[in-house]
Amino acid sequence: MKIGYARVSTEDQNLDLQIAALEGAGCSRLFSDHGISGSQFSRPGLKCALEALAPGDTLVVWRLDRLGRTLRKLVELIDELGARDIEFVSLNECINTTSSGGVLVFHVMAALAQFERSLISERTRAGMAAARARGQHLGRRRALTQAQCDEAGVLLAASPLAVVAARFEIHPRTLQRRLDDRSVVANGHRSSPEDLT
Structure with missing residues (x-):
């Protein structure tokens, strides 16, 4: 079974375009969140969609950023779906984990997410080292002078x-x-x- 998920960030936006695309892709059940940012991964509609999925099902979104905006969290979520034997499809990006090409795209995403984490970690360590070299105090402000x-x-x-x-x-x-x-x-x-x- 294909289960669709749609989301818009603001109250004045509507879900019509996404719902039409999801229905056109053969989704028999649809879940949505209205007026909720993609930076939050705790959303009632998404929670219901994830709970409704069973092994062998497919989660379908219109576009990847409808599921979430953080690459690391997206990769984690899609990885969790894979562990539950649930496929994932993003219509606009042509990501489809039911095909070998879709799996390749997913692994490229995972590699990019790991690369992003490594860069952030390296920049943080370099910034802290430079601050220490300048004699700056790192961490919270001291309670007493x-x-x-x-x-x-x-x-x-x-x-x-x-x-x-x-x-x-x-x-x-x-x-x-x-x-x-x-x-x-x-x-x-x-x-x-x-x-x-």
């Missing part, structure tokens, strides 16, 4: 850790970690909590 750490260290001589942490509106464990980090930089070793209270 160096001046606040110095002030907290002085206050701890007369007040408990929890009181000092409340003064800076942070959790006591956050203050402890920040002071530990400061002591590592200053002394080359991590101090114990007893040293700071």
Whole structure:
């Protein structure tokens, strides 16, 4: 059985063109999402379509971007369908996993998705290395500045850790970690909590 899926992103768009194409392709059941972005893969119509598919069935879409806009997610979804013995057809791109040519196109897509992930990973690592070389702090902004750490260290001589942490509106464990980090930089070793209270 062929099951069709259609989607439009905005409320003012209509599904007529897609539905006509899916019916023309022989789909006996149709599911759709109206006014939902393709970047979201959690959609009620798509969920129902996937649940309705059984081994030997075929999921048909008018165009690949109707199923989703992220290549990696598309490949994962089509891979899941294959594992369930469900074929996939995209009418506009002539992708048809029931044919050897369609399987080839799918594998090219998978390779492109892997290539895209590798490029993103390489760019991220290169950017982080360059930022470290410039002396930039990576990750979340520190809870306390160096001046606040110095002030907290002085206050701890007369007040408990929890009181000092409340003064800076942070959790006591956050203050402890920040002071530990400061002591590592200053002394080359991590101090114990007893040293700071």
